[in-house]
Amino acid sequence: MTAGVSVVGGVRRGTLTLDAELHVEAGRTLALLGPNGAGKTTMLRLVAGLTPLDRGRISIDGVVVDEPATATFAVAESRSVGYVFQEQLLFPHLDAVDNVAFGLRCRGRSRRDSRAAAVRWLERVGLGEHAGARPRHLSGGQAQRVAVARALAPEPSVLLLDEPLAALDAVTRSTLRRLLADLEVTTVVVTHDPIEARALADRVAVLEAGRLTQEGSPDEVASHPATPWIAGLLGVNLVPGEAQGTDVSIDGGALHLAEPTDGPIWVAFEPNAVVVHPGRPAGSSRNVWRATVTEVTVEGDRARVLLSQPAGVAALVTRGSADELGLAPGVEVWAAVKATELAVRPR
Amino acid sequence: MTAGVSVVGGVRRGTLTLDAELHVEAGRTLALLGPNGAGKTTMLRLVAGLTPLDRGRISIDGVVVDEPATATFAVAESRSVGYVFQEQLLFPHLDAVDNVAFGLRCRGRSRRDSRAAAVRWLERVGLGEHAGARPRHLSGGQAQRVAVARALAPEPSVLLLDEPLAALDAVTRSTLRRLLADLEVTTVVVTHDPIEARALADRVAVLEAGRLTQEGSPDEVASHPATPWIAGLLGVNLVPGEAQGTDVSIDGGALHLAEPTDGPIWVAFEPNAVVVHPGRPAGSSRNVWRATVTEVTVEGDRARVLLSQPAGVAALVTRGSADELGLAPGVEVWAAVKATELAVRPR
């Protein structure tokens, strides 16, 4: 058994059965992504010792902390875990300093010491001047920062962060991102933002409906998304199809490959590679189809255009050409991809 | 007095004095941005009638709803406002359907009718199968969607959305973004994401420390950010300086302009325009300086590199060159910007 955190096993929560394997090396950060209700929070609760496993085993730094088969269960307060809860859960009767000092005092530090350390933590998250405020007198983002400071202050050996930067403004977010990235603590961070995942984490794990669907370095996941949901998250297009030679039948159409293959496959291509035309394009590309624009999102100097066909496929165009083409939801367009841009993976 | 929502005036909340003017045309959407604790939530509470103004006037669709000078105050339940609270505030004793049906029942619809409509709303936000769950049995993102459905269900004439998409996964987020963009309701939406602001809103307003610092169309704001905070949010660089001819003295250094000017100015330039070199670059650019990398964030195929000098300035480079240069926090680099890339605005 190695250092770090390792979870193998599962638990039922209402309609969801979480059943997954998760390993974080000591000192490393794992980003946990997945759709709402996939079981991310449940996973953190398992590690924290707030929800016991139904079956399997959890170990932290080589010590088994939960194993129903041997009736092993280390209670939460013995696990040296720092947890930033999704719903913050600040103590409403304590001011910001005492919230942050709470963990230190529980670990035996004097009141004076703890409060001094807590004030330093509040300053690190930019809340020095709100140190004396009760949670209900803090704004959402201020409260979120207190929650982060509270979890970090006792210097736990494992950090569990459930969307720790969600309520923060962009500037504070980058400050805290840096603060978290600098920590050398074994960390699991839940996030919905792949950029944040890449900035914070060494590895990425994706949970979908209680199961681990992909695990790897941010680059691996970005270059080879394993499911359409992951691809969609990353802005990559991933379409399931049935290949017969260079012909692939996909939902409601067909694609043509550069190299022949056979059987169920994933066809992956970058939104960059999708060219959008107002009318049927002339030329040699055989992968040309009609679609309706469902959404246009401006990202800096580029626009991401979602297409109705194949469902959820995106094209990335310059803002200039988006304006020129008058791209807006409801507009009919033609899309084209070169066969050489299509990457193929077995399903 | 026109249709839509108009707020002129202010209120004290703890250490913050909110004092701002805000107008939303009927049927339009205003995105409200600003740092944590700037008063965004307070502004929504003013419009909703949950916090009364200290001074000034609020009108909704031409009717004055709050004016301390004339002792006018229309209570919240009379304002036909839909409010998605930052902290959700679902009714813990009601299941998802009854939460969503609550507003309909308050507006006189029968129980049966209301519940049927509520179920349709839950389906629209992708929660059909969790209709019978109590809030504490929902995941964070599921609860957030119930909160959105609850606010929309009574078809209010004004919508106040406080980070409505924060806890949602990226896929759901785009579904709800479309749902919200399709509504033709006067809306104020608080967000920390400029992309979301652009996707949802016709106009953008920025609150900083209780005051309105900028207001305009997303493009106007994006092209001419009025404060460093806004520039930082948009990823644009905005540096305050003192011009004397083509020389500008800035905090800890100097820049050189293409055209001469005088007095206090803002110097704006795109991160794109900043070139990063491992050593002092040869060549003619006079705007060259040493800096330390403080953060590297990968965005798709590009990397955003934050520099120590001038504080918070960003460079946007390709991922390839970032890897080549070994850009990582702590690395020393040289940065260069052509004088022709510097835009100047009076301060």
Add this chain to the structure above:
Amino acid sequence: MTRRPPLVLVAPAAAAVAFLVLPGVALVQRAPWSSLHDLLTESAVADAMRLSLVVSLAATAVAVALGLPLAWLLARVDFPGRALLRALVLLPMVLPPVVGGTALLFALGRRGLVGQWLDRWFGLTLPFSTTGAIVAATFVAMPFFVLTVEAAIRQSDPGLEDAAATLGATPLTTFRRVTVPLVAPSIAAGAALTWARALGEFGATVAFAGNVPGRTQTLPLATFLALESRPEEAIALSLVLLAVSLAVLVSLRRHWILR
């Protein structure tokens, strides 16, 4: 998760239980089991039992109906003199019950401050009537309800009431559909306290409503009277009272928990 209750808490809790339950055990031990059956089938006892249930339940109903709005007002509406009013509401609890009953007599008796008008205008005489017994029990027991529920409302999140208002709920709707359900456990607890207090009520009833068999002679009054001459019977009657209340409370609990 399984919580392991710490001994520092379990020990005093166990002491509390022992202390509260022990006298009941002693009572059971002294009970005249042989004559219990005869006693219970005596019609006077059945009458007193029935009357006790009627009076205590009616008093609880009145206390809830009037006390819930009062608790809300004290918790949520800011008005001058609120602190004083809160304390005033507690006073019936402080008065020795017999004095309370006497005060009721001064106020609502046939020649009382208000009672004389009740009598003159409506021909309503409260003393010696079941209504009088209900009035006495309500007077003594209602403060328990008000205080318990008021504290609970003050503890509940006013944000949820804001949310209800933005959804178009009037204060009354908010009260009914948000505030009240949120503090349901405390309302149940308060009602249980009130009911228990009303069921055991003796002093105020005897002083205000007298001791008329079938009309105001509740089980505690019958018990007290039995104490004069036949103490075993008094013990037996108390045990009946205990058994009935135990049955009611346990079954109510089950009901609340199943909800």
Add this chain to the structure above:
Amino acid sequence: MTRRPPLVLVAPAAAAVAFLVLPGVALVQRAPWSSLHDLLTESAVADAMRLSLVVSLAATAVAVALGLPLAWLLARVDFPGRALLRALVLLPMVLPPVVGGTALLFALGRRGLVGQWLDRWFGLTLPFSTTGAIVAATFVAMPFFVLTVEAAIRQSDPGLEDAAATLGATPLTTFRRVTVPLVAPSIAAGAALTWARALGEFGATVAFAGNVPGRTQTLPLATFLALESRPEEAIALSLVLLAVSLAVLVSLRRHWILR
């Protein structure tokens, strides 16, 4: 914001207040103002007053010390027979106080179930002692505390207790530093209920601890006896009781609110 309380709630609340306060007014009206001064300076009355405060405060302290852990146990720890235990804890409230006092004699009297051992081993005799009066008042009043606080704990968010655990707090620390402060208003309310009940306690005290001037003769006992022979004096004593409790409650309120 200013809430406009709806009439449907204000009306019953006002009725409740009128009902609860009116008898007090009638009592004041009947008070023998002329002799009040003499009465209050009588040393027996001062003794009874002092004793009442000592006994009621001690009973409240014991009830809080033992009742708080019990309330927590009932609210947060799942164990078999919890519903039954909850109901059992209520029983002292249902017993007519005189019967309760008698039951205490059976249990803790000189020849009682447990009392005989207290007597034999420790030479501790509770009846006719101030300790006995405290025991009687605690027995009668503690259930009010337990039930009020238990309901409040059940209403409070267990998520905060989870948060405390992840921060390294043992269950005991969590109890002290999270659970208890969260339900502080209900603890205050429960303590007020308990204190008020103990202050007005008569039946159980007289039955268990007797009526020994200076040792167990609290103000309610003095009042009750006065009622037998000099009713005006009884009224005056009750008013003293009311005034003292009013003063204590209002000042406590102020203290809690300022916290």
Add this chain to the structure above:
Amino acid sequence: SSTSKPTVRVLAASSLTDVYAQLASEFEEAHPGVDVELQFAGSSQLASLVVEGAPGDVFASADLVTMARVVDRGEARVDPEVFATNSLTLVVPTDNPAGVTGLDDLADRDLLVAQCAVEVPCGSAASALFASRDLVVEADSLEPNVRAVLTKVELGEVDVGVVYSTDALAAADRVAEVPLDPQRVANEYAIVTLDGAPAEADEFVAFVLSAAGRAALADHGFGLP
């Protein structure tokens, strides 16, 4: 035959519970069509109710002072009459652990003594009794009523208690009596018809005062005037 049976509402001191229950049923038998409604409570509580206008027809009190409260307020239709007396006696636990033999033993400081408080009739009578014998008794508890004294004796909390003879008789199976010699009348029971009572109320009072009534009272240990 008539729509409303005449009812006589009797308010009586609680020490009369058993004997009045017997008298009432005998009276009802002798007067078919008349209903006697009995209620028992402490004399002074009943007096307060009467004075405050609570409806009642006959009032029987355990002492003359309380009766005077009712009469002085003009609630009585006629003058009250004394119909029974009671005397004090000593009761001890059945095993008489302190070996009490007579009143003089009560002067012993170590003896645990319970008596009624002087505010109530049984207490003032006890004090008068001690005074008449020149005894200084320091009671360990001054109980508010006889019942409380009996309980304390029965459970052995005290060694001796001063109670009424009628109570000692009723509790004969649980406590032992140490009779006093000579007996001394401690208090007098009075009965009166209240203002506005029906004629049947006077008949009930007459019945209590009759030979049959006196016999029943004597059976229950009351002295007769």
